[in-house]
Amino acid sequence: MKKHPAIAVLEFRDIAVGLVATDAMLKRSPIAFLKCGTISRGRFLTLLGGTTASVEEACHEGLLQGGESVLDHVLLADVHPQLYDAILGHRRPVGAGSLAIIETSTVSSNVRAAELALKGTPVDLVELRLADAGLSGKGLSIVHGELHDVEAAVEIAASFLRDAGVEAGFRIIPAPHEALAGHVGAGTRFGSAALLELDGEGDER
Structure with a gap:
């Protein structure tokens, strides 16, 4: 998919309101792409992208129509390329280095925190999960890099989230076991994880 400069994420407490607001956004502004649907906890999530002007206009309309049903939202006018790719489901491998896990109560806050961490440090975004099955409405991002860079990334994200009251x-894993690194690189969903045979002790019978 062609990259677009701006994205917005809107989380709605009510599915019906989310559908109505998303319809209004589409009718209000010529956005370039849309992904929307229900997420856990009976919420509705809308992701849209396009030019900065079109996304800003659509997001404004969504907030207006959503009203008090809007749980959280984020508008990124100049989205980081790695974040853009991660939102669309692309992954980055985990090599030597450290991992940091950022877990938030809303999707939008995690997207913004990950964006700030990426722009403020040379870490890589391994995975971004947006309230999918098993997360109970949470956002989850995992970054990888040198320990000092990972620590700086966490501090940037934590500072933003503290100020936002989220x-x-x-958590930081300075030197993850290669088995864990491999699993994280493939994805943190248990249902899709492969069984990995290790060299540890086992019953030989």
């Missing part, structure tokens, strides 16, 4: 959790 419930969040952070």
